[in-house]
Amino acid sequence: MNKQSVVQLTSIDKSYRLGRVSVRALADVSLDITRGDFLALAGPSGSGKTTLLNLIGCIDKPDRGRIVIDGADVTALPLHRLAATRRDVLGFVFQTFNLIPVLTAWQNVEYPLLLRGTPRRERRERVERWLELVGLADHARQRPDQLSGGQRQRVAIARAMAGDPKLVIADEPTANLDSDTGARILDLLGEINTTTNCTFVFSTHDPALMARAGRVVHIRDGRVDRMADGGWQMAEQMPAHHLAATSASAIRHLPSAI
Amino acid sequence: MFTKLALRNIFRNRRRSAITLAVIVFGAVGLILFGGYKAITFRGLRESTIRRIGHLQLFKAGYAKAESQKPLEYGLENADAIRKEIERDPRVRTTAAQITLMGLISNGDKSETYIATAVEPRKDRESESHRLVSGTQLPDHELDAILIGAGLAKSMKAKPGDYLTLMTTTVTGSLNAMDVRVAGVITTGVREYDDRAIKMPIEGAQQLLQTAKIEKLLVFLKTTEDTAAVEASIRQKYATTLESKDWSQLASFYHQVVMLYNGIFGFLGLIVFGTVVFSVANTIVMSVFERTREIGTLLAVGTTRSKVWRMFFAEGFLIGVIGGLLGILAGVALAQLINSGNVMLPPPPGYTRGYPLHILLQPAVLVTSFVISVITATLSAIFPAWKASRMKIVDALGHI
Structure with a gap:
């Protein structure tokens, strides 16, 4: 077991009250996510993908079971005490981008670094580096409403990545984009995954996107249905230095206006 | 941020x-x-209010507590010496002697109660404490001239130049009367005051009351803000002989x-x-x-x-x-x-x-x-x- 575990879920149960009925969203889910994983949670709407992502993202609590994030058991901690974990260990990419509308692209990326108290100089370096990596160096001063959907999601990715998270959680990151733009966003996430070895967990119900994942976890009616290796990380067999070189050049050649 | x-x-x-x-x-x-x-x-x-009552009023020590049976039992006797001393203070604009007295006023047919303020005519003219409706202000050296409030003038059917009779109790407790000439009709803006008010020269009042005393000394300052400081210095100097009240204590209205x-x-x-x-x-x-x-x-x-x-x-x-x-x-x-x-x-x-x-x-x-x-x-x-x-x-x- 030389692979480091980033997320360990053990026997997770989670129910919601929907009016007077209790809906069981997750039943006895156990899942191990290791460092460098590029993992898709697949399943139809209402299968429990988002609930599972919320639990991994420390923005919701399970009814039963144990959650260990980056070696720390977070099961017993109340949500407001987990703000530091979310800030320091996790990065979030949302289906609807969720940028702060009054802040520019630059400031949106800078925001989580401000929360961490990163020194000004380092903040500038990181924001500049990530805006360039996502191909938006020229759009730094624009506000979200002046950007296209794809550009907004790129800013959101830069925001998630700027703090060097151990794990990025993306809930349907391409669902609000056309298929071409969505594919490029997924390309970008994949590139980042291979170059930084940061762990990615995203949910989707698009078979085309599942095909690109390193691992696909199928969820049905709140249970893990089956797990499968995806197509994307065939590259895992390649030597690491070769991989880094190709990815870096790929990122450099990504078009900025997707 | x-x-x-x-x-x-x-x-x-x-x-x-x-x-x-x-x-x-x-x-x-x-x-x-x-x-x-x-x-x-x-x-x-x-x-x-201060134009009418002064910033400070000085009385003979014991005035406030005494239940005086006769007018001016607690009057100031050596007022002139005190005035000279107080007026040397650069914060003091001027001082004015005053007597308040009450009695009956009559026009021969009808009598009314009055409240008279006996003042120094020159100081009173300067003080702008009332407005003249008709006639003239109080002249100097005319002991039997008075100003009469508009309400009282109406009740007495008096106009400038008319003669009325003032009656009051003297310092010894006997009754005294005096014929006075109406010099002017005045208003202060306060109706209740105008219905009862008379102003007369202080010498005239002293003659009517048969005394040389005054009731109180009004002290006018250059600025109202100095009131407390001046009062403190007067109290220190005349601790045993005088007592004082500032305008705020006197101005209930x-x-x-x-x-x-x-x-x-x-x-x-x-x-x-x-x-x-x-x-x-x-x-x-x-x-x-x-x-x-x-x-x-x-x-x-x-x-x-x-x-x-x-x-x-x-x-x-x-x-x-x-x-x-x-x-x-x-x-x-x-x-x-x-x-x-x-x-x-x-x-x-x-x-x-x-x-x-x-x-x-x-x-x-x-x-x-x-x-x-x-x-x-x-x-x-x-x-x-x-x-x-x-x-x-x-x-x-x-x-x-």
């Missing part, structure tokens, strides 16, 4: 923020105009008016305060509701609840600061417009004369209105800010 974020969020929905600011400005302007009007009313009333106005303004202020609080709170609640998903995002990426709370709190505070500043500008502009417009007001309670509406722009009033604006808006933000910081992240993110 959070201040910047708060400021930007204020300007995000311009129309709504404009309405909120308008409400605060409205409240601030109201406070400035009320406050400025109150300030000038109090000052005017204070100075006109002034204090009644101040209390009445403060009550009215306080109540109006409370209404304005409540209106502003609810209006601003409403805006911020709406803004919290609209930004639910954004708040969810902020919390998800690791913003602490207290930071979210502080951000909305800062929005309220900044709205208050902006509104307060705009309120001062608008208030000053409006006050100057009113002051240049020469609007006449009806007489205040107890007065017979109206006066022009004037707003006194004291720094204290402006500062108060600003501080209240800021406090109001900040208070209004507490509940919405609390609501925002308590949101469940999962629900907030799912909010459309």
Whole structure:
């Protein structure tokens, strides 16, 4: 077991009250996510993908079971005490981008670094580096409403990545984009995954996107249905230095206006 | 950063923020105009009261406690020496001897009670403590000239040049009467006073009372602010021989008016305060509701609840600061417009004369209105800010 575990879920149960009925969203889910994983949670709407992502993202609590994030058991901690974990260990990419509308692209990326108290100089370096990596160096001063959907999601990715998270959680990151733009966003996430070895967990119900994942976890009616290796990380067999070189050049050649 | 974020969020929905600011400005302007009007009313009333009663009144020691059986039992005997000494103080403008006496006034057919203020004619002419309706002011060296209040003159059917008879008890307790000539008819603006008032020369009163004493010495200062200091130095110098009262102790009417106005303004202020609080709170609640998903995002990426709370709190505070500043500008502009417009007001309670509406722009009033604006808006933000910081992240993110 030389692979480091980033997320360990053990026997997770989670129910919601929907009016007077209790809906069981997750039943006895156990899942191990290791460092460098590029993992898709697949399943139809209402299968429990988002609930599972919320639990991994420390923005919701399970009814039963144990959650260990980056070696720390977070099961017993109340949500407001987990703000530091979310800030320091996790990065979030949302289906609807969720940028702060009054802040520019630059400031949106800078925001989580401000929360961490990163020194000004380092903040500038990181924001500049990530805006360039996502191909938006020229759009730094624009506000979200002046950007296209794809550009907004790129800013959101830069925001998630700027703090060097151990794990990025993306809930349907391409669902609000056309298929071409969505594919490029997924390309970008994949590139980042291979170059930084940061762990990615995203949910989707698009078979085309599942095909690109390193691992696909199928969820049905709140249970893990089956797990499968995806197509994307065939590259895992390649030597690491070769991989880094190709990815870096790929990122450099990504078009900025997707 | 959070201040910047708060400021930007204020300007995000311009129309709504404009309405909120308008409400605060409205409240601030109201406070400035009320406050400025109150300030000038109090000052005017204070100075006109002081013109009549002096800044300080000095009596013979024991005057206040004594239940005197006869007039002027506790009168001042060596008034001239004391006056000279007190007038040497550079803060003192002048002093005036005074006697108050009561008795019956008659025109031969009808008698009325009067309250006479016996004054030094020259000092009285300078003091502008009354307004002449007809006739002349008190002349010098005419012991039997009097001024008569307009109400009493009407009751006595007296006009300048007519003769009336004054009766009173002398210092020895016997009755004395004196024929007097009406020199002028006066009004002080206070109806109850005008119905009973007489002014007469102090020598005439001393003759009527058969005494050389005076009742009290009025001390007029150059500025009202010196009152306490001058009183202290007089008390120190004449600790055993004199006792004193300042204008504030003597002016019960002034204090009644101040209390009445403060009550009215306080109540109006409370209404304005409540209106502003609810209006601003409403805006911020709406803004919290609209930004639910954004708040969810902020919390998800690791913003602490207290930071979210502080951000909305800062929005309220900044709205208050902006509104307060705009309120001062608008208030000053409006006050100057009113002051240049020469609007006449009806007489205040107890007065017979109206006066022009004037707003006194004291720094204290402006500062108060600003501080209240800021406090109001900040208070209004507490509940919405609390609501925002308590949101469940999962629900907030799912909010459309």
